[in-house]
Amino acid sequence: MKTSTPTEARAIIDNATPPKKIQFRKLWQTFGPATIFLAVFLMISAFNPNFLTSGGMGIVATLSAPILMVALGQAIVLNVGSIDLSNASMSLLGAILLALALPNFGVTSPIIILLVTTAFGIFNGFFVAYTKVPSFALTLGTLGIFQSGALVFSNATAVYVSDNKDFLGHLHTTKLAGAPTTFFIGLAMAVILWFVLRYTKVGRGMTAIGLNETGAVYSGLKNRGLKVVAFGISGFMSGLGSLVIIAQSGSASPNGLGSDLLLPGIAAAIVGGTSILGGATNPINVVFGALTVSMIPIANAVLGVNAQAQSLVYGLAIISIAALMLNGSRSGIVK
């Protein structure tokens, strides 16, 4: 979809942004996510003071854990200028496979699942990088395959973990300052990914591809390999999402916890300051994005909006924040 020839890419560079706009966007990308988080947080606390005293933030952290996992993966993929529409369905399939594997393989099964989902991600990345198909179309295809996989392996019903569920369950029940361990794993991953993006060759390379792929190729960057790595990370994070789903609910079903992660994941990445055009993300801000997105149902309830309408809010959030961040930043062709 967003394919362009080198000439078009040059045309876009020629029409570069006036510096003032860039500064606003930079400012937004650094402080915006935390500001939005604080604003929503204060609004909820003002309307309902119980939120502060009755461990509301602990609930938000719990809700945000699976969203944070897929959002971090999505942020890495968005950072190279692609999108992964299959990551949520990958998490769900992983959770179902994990529920089936736990009784037989015990402690090794989470590792197996992480390897499997990472392989799925690499599969996505391989196709995007080497056959040059648009990522949204390819991952829409793999989304269908993973969905089918989830239905087939679960026989379209809930799969309960019959044995060995405790050691994963501890990740959910062991709490620090009201938040479950699963959230802190996400937080740790955010810090690791931030470090990778900021200080490693691989991370800098991925950002360079997102900023200007033609330029990156001419500079000798291995653009295809780096894209595979980005999608591989997304797969790995989806696998962590699977672990969180099983830790939290002890079961997995094709339409249970995790089946609606795609949009919250993208919303969290974008609210977290990730650019949909690539080249700009900060995993630590994505944590704020995930927390904000998890507060949306609570904010809806506090404001008296139909709680069912949360997809409307997610949709509006994605469009308006994408619009806000892009405003005036590109005068080239938009498809």
Added chain:
Amino acid sequence: MANNNSGTITPSANTAAISNRINWRRLAEPSALIATLFALIIIFSILNPRFASVENLRNLMDQAALPLIIGVGATLVILLGSIDLSIEGIMGSAGLAFVLLSANSRSESDFGLLALLAALLTGIIFGLLNGLIVTKVKVPSFVVTLGMWFVGLGFATVLYGTETIPVLTNPEVSSWSSTLTFGAPNSFWAAVFVVILGVITLILTKTGRSIMAIGNNEVIARNSGIRVDRIKITVFALAGLLSAVAGIIAAIKLGSGSPSVGLGSLFITIPAVVIGGTALAGGKGGVLRTALGVLLLTVLNNGLILAGVSPSFQSGLAGAILIAAIVFAAWSQRDRLRIAK
């Protein structure tokens, strides 16, 4: 030939050779699809004799109707080089608006034809919003329409509320889509009508030719004086309208209102468009090709179910076919310098 050139500058010496190759492909691709379609029909007829029965033929027509209608809109959008992912959301909103304003079990009020108009208007408004945000705010269409998908679903959920399920009470309305006219269900005739209109729009009108021009090379189209933004907004609005038509028919088929009335539609439509040979990059393809793609996928899904394959495999199969089709289409252009996001 000019319409098939994907925007790159070709040295004039090669033009003749390239035009030959394209003419060959023009014929070969649809022929291959038609051959596959017939092969599938023969295989499924052997696997289960019920496949070739008159009832199943009507079934197939009924099943193909919705993707055919949506497919026309999706084709026009994809020909521009954009994408419309908001199909299922618009279907949910428009379908529910129609049910709630027609004679239904929840309220006494029956607005008759006005209900139809209101539902169609809902679709047009969503489509217009898509088009306006893409052209004026310059947000890529896959993000805008991804968001609008869920805005539509959310809007439908709000309309649905927490009361009882709204059931269509007028039997004339609720049986409309399955009523047979000249041996085929009404829904199918609606689809045929939309496809014919789509073909005429694309081939014979200025708007249609402009769509192809924009898909081929937007810069040249703009410089040639085509009102690119206006055409794009029109096309997104049209796609919204057609999604609304599909949503209304889907609601009639279901006999009641539900936000998720369009569930799975995106998954038949986009693969069908791509299999038909419409390039995701825009500028190449057509409405009839999409119709062929829809028929192929409908026959495949219907035949597999009659052959005893679990419906759980459906979305996976559509996904695998989608991947195969886009990889096949992009294979000749997988240059390292080509940028695909």
